[in-house]
Amino acid sequence: MIERKFGLGVVICIFNRNSSKILLLKRNEEKRKRNNADWGNVGGKVELGEKLIDACIREAKEEIGIELNPVKLRLIEIKETPFLTEIHHALHFVYATIIEEKERIILNDESEEYKWFDLDNLPDKMFDKKEDIIKIVNKEKEKKFNKLIPELIVNNVEKSINFYKDILKFKLDYERKEDKFAFLSFQGSQLMIQEKNKTWETGKLEYPFGRGINFQIETKNIDLLIKLLEKNNYPFFQEIRENTYKVKEESFRCKEFLVQDPDGYLLRFSEIL
16 A cells, blocks of 8 residues: 655745736756646745745745745645645645846756746646636735825824724734834725834824824724724714715715724724615
């Protein structure tokens, strides 16, 4: 009876800035013959005791000579191949990231050349199917930075993170603790917060910050937000109410309330009915 083996691997799909091209490596002759394929993504086995992100960073450093930013690595899917070979059962964690096309690529002996391919002109004989690459691109595009992202100057970044993340259940996408900066998201909305450091401050900061502006944030469950605020005894600026707004020839109704964050920025949460 043949003894079968199980292994973990990472695949890193590397796109250019607007995700119109993908970086592929032409593998060496041995790999091409063994797999009956020419072009593939960066990737390889996860070593014993190694974290997935660390494996991505190591493989990219070894194969293309680039130190990837772990913050910009996004897990797209987990792909199981029970019969990668006759004896191998593999589980691959597929990541996506973005680098500049002008980055200097240094190949190791696993590959003979590299090339940026247009997604509508992918090569034949790839390690991955073309439709799988396109699916990965579409998933990668789902998480993009919005065209407009407010960056709020705050008095205390930790206090603000507590309000947004722990009370309102925003997602903390990443932070730069050395800069006292955080990037948060909530059901498609995105927000940056930066502890004040006398940079980009156009005048004296006094409570309430952001006078004259409110940030409308759409939510799918406004009642849950109200419960979260009440549970933490957090005051409302304006209690929940129903409003009707006219847009061209149509009208739509919504439930909304307003609340101030720890520095006084006015947030208007809205659920369309």
